[in-house]
Structure formats: structure tokens, C-alpha cells
Amino acid sequence: MLMVMICNPILYFFSARNVSSLIKARFGRFTDQERAVIKQVKEKFALILAVFYVCWLPNVINAVLLFFNSRYKDNSSIEAGIIVMDVMMGILNPLQAFLNALVYRGWAGCCNIKRPFSRTLNEDERPGLMESTSQLLDSGRVKETSPLLLNNEN
Template sequence: MSDPSIQTFCCHKPGIETLSLSIMSEFNSTSYNVVCLISSVIGIVGAIYQMLPREGTSSQRWFSLTSMRGRQIVVWLALADLLASLGVFMRSVVKLNDSVLMVFDDNETIIFCVIMAAWIEYFYSVTWLWTLFYAVDMWRALRQKPAQMMIYHGITWCLPAVLTMTGLSILYLPNADCHNLGSDSATFLRLLPNYFITYIPIATVMFANPVLYVLSSNSIHNIVANCLSQFTRKERAVVDAVRLRFGFINLAFYACWLPNLINGVVIWASWYNPPRLTLLSLWYIMAVMNPLQALFNSIVYTRSNQRIVFPFSTIDETTPLVTANINN
């Protein structure tokens, strides 16, 4: 799970108990970390599957162009998903291993918590931006504009680093004691910036991507109609299939990250009396859905004209290329 709620729990010190902290203690529970562990393993498998080498062909030039360009972005998205899921996996393993936790003193426990929080937030932030730039590049490709991979890489890897460092620095510096600042207003101001820094990129993708995909769908309609000088049932089926795929991409992102936004709204709307059952339900949903983004991405970013190619297969005149007819 990647959320400011679990990041603020890193500030918790024994002997300080509030209603919010008593709810957050669930982050250390066996059941919660088992859920995170299982979902992160599934996410790791999904990301690795997505990164397997593929080849594809199509008789439609626009389809081949968007497929090749999109594939580059999808691989980087899968890499970021893999690293984020690995972070969730490592945090869960340590939390579930009492012998490891007993070696840590309080300060070392906080340091480990902060490092894992930064790792997970950073790489999930990278996935959000790659998700955005996939939509941007589809829109550009359909307008015959060149890819801007250097710009995409610069923004997706550098901007999350700046945002993560800024949000967590405000939260943990000059000391990781953000729950005991002497007043509710001071605590409020200490925690709020990191929530905004985390949620604004998610909300941006949720707003921008549907708009970009609608524009791209309209472009595909025009391209198909202009290239073939007709728009029969067959061409309509092609456009509808692309629109459906774009819709599933948006749906997958919403399913994975909308619970995080709802969690933020609930926390700040009920700051003085947080609803325990509602928050715990949301946290378990997030523990499942956040790492599963990698699995969903391996499904929704598929293309029927691409096949997995096994690099260890041999190719000669008598042996056909060993491939798996799997979408994407």
C-alpha cells in the first residue's frame, strides 16, 4: 500500500496513544501485512510478465506506430510497478518477521519505516506519471507527432523524486515526531502537505487520461475513415475495440487508486473522530489494489497483434519461432 496514512505511522513512538494512532496500529498487524505480502507477490509476477520481450505486426500503419511507441512506455511502467511491489514485499516480510524486528531499536525501526515509505511512494509516483505519458503519447502518435522519450524519462523519474523528498522532509524533519507537536493545528500542518503531494498526481491522471483517450478515440475514428474512404461495420468494430481498451485502462487505474483518494477525504473530513471501521476497510482495499496495479496493467495494456517471444528459442528454416499467442 502506498498512502500518506502509513507514512505518518512512521512517526509513532511508544507511549503516545491517540485514537488515530490506535487505528494505525493495524499497519503492524499480521493480517494486514499478509494481505500486502500476497498482493505484492501477485504484482511482481504481473510486472515481470509485462516486461517479457514481445513482437507484433499489423497491416495498419497507425496501429503499428502506436503499438511500438506504447510498448516502450509500458515496459518502463512495468519496471516501476515491479520496484514498487518489491518495496511493499520487503516491508511486509520484515513486519512479519519478529526476529528481524527485535534486532531494531526504536530509531532503527523509524529509519526502516521511512526508507520503505520513500521507496514505495517514489516508484508508485513514477507509475502514475508513466500512466499519464502513455495517454499523452497515444494522443501525439495519432497526430503524427514524434515521441518525446527523453522528456518523458526526465519528468517521470525526476519529478517524483522532488515530490517524495519534499513531502517526506516536511513530515520527518527536523525530527520524526509528527504526532506529538503540542497542538492539533501544528500536527495538521505537518501532515497535510504530504497528503496533497501524494494525491495531486493521482487526481491529475484520473482527470487528464479520460480526456486524452477521448481525443485519441476521435482521432482513430477520423484516421480509419480517411484512410479507407469508408466507415463500415468492420471499421466501426476496430474503433470500438480501441475505445474499449482505453476504457479498461482508465477503469484499472481508478480501481487501484480511487480508494486512496477516498481515504484522504475521510481522514480530513473526520479529523477529530475518524471512523475506525471505514478506515480499516479502505486500508485493506488499498493493501490489495495498490500492488495489483501491475497485474491489471499486464492485462489492460495488451494488444492482440503482439506475442511473447522466448529469447532462448532457436530459429532456423525448419524450426518455427517459438512464441506464445498471448495478447500484448
């Protein structure tokens, strides 16, 4: 878990930097629309990373406390910390699914009754990443149905 927590920010940094270079190389321009797409992708990556850390950091802290508890058996403050971390793990680990739903779809996406869930597209119906990005940019505004972008209307 600790290795994943160390590697995640590094992967986030390189992925966010690659999004900028892909969009610049693909369209040969860098207007406000491209800046908006890049900003929203970076915000989405940061939110995904924050949810992961909030939900799984108690597990790492608990492992450290358990290690020290095995070395210093008569320390009641470590045992109290272990109990607190166990409760936090019991709450935050299952909460990750709900928080991920908020990150990916937004609050309105979770509660929007007017827009039913779309069906899953088969392999032939799925546009490529660059095609869907060009459709977003050519439309003049960012569409709320893109899975890569945040819903600004929330």
C-alpha cells in the first residue's frame, strides 16, 4: 500500500503533463477550450488521488501502530490509536466507492433523474480517445457527458 501511495503522485504528474502535450500535438493550437479541457482533466486526476489517500491512509497508519505495539507491549496510547484507526478504516474504506462515484459523475450525476444511465457501447461503437476529445473541443463548449471531464454545472 505504501508503494502505491508513493507511486501515485508520480504517475499523476506524468499523466497530467502528457495530457497537455497530447492535446497540443493533436490540434496544433492552444486556445481557451484546450486549456479548459486540460484544467478539468488535471482536477479530475487530483480528486481521484485525494479520494484514494483519504480512504487508505488510515490503513498505513494502522500498520505502523501495530508494528510499534508489537515492540512496546505496555503502551496504552498505541492501543487506543489502533482502535481509532480500526474505526476510521471501517468507515473510510467502504466510503471510497461513494466518493469515487462523486468524483467520476458529480453530485448531479448521482441524483439526476432526468438523465437515465446510458447503455454500454460495444467495441465497434466506441470512438477513440482523440476523436471524442476533438468532438468536445469542436462543439464550442465542454460536454457534461464526457467521462474524462468534471461536470461544471454542479
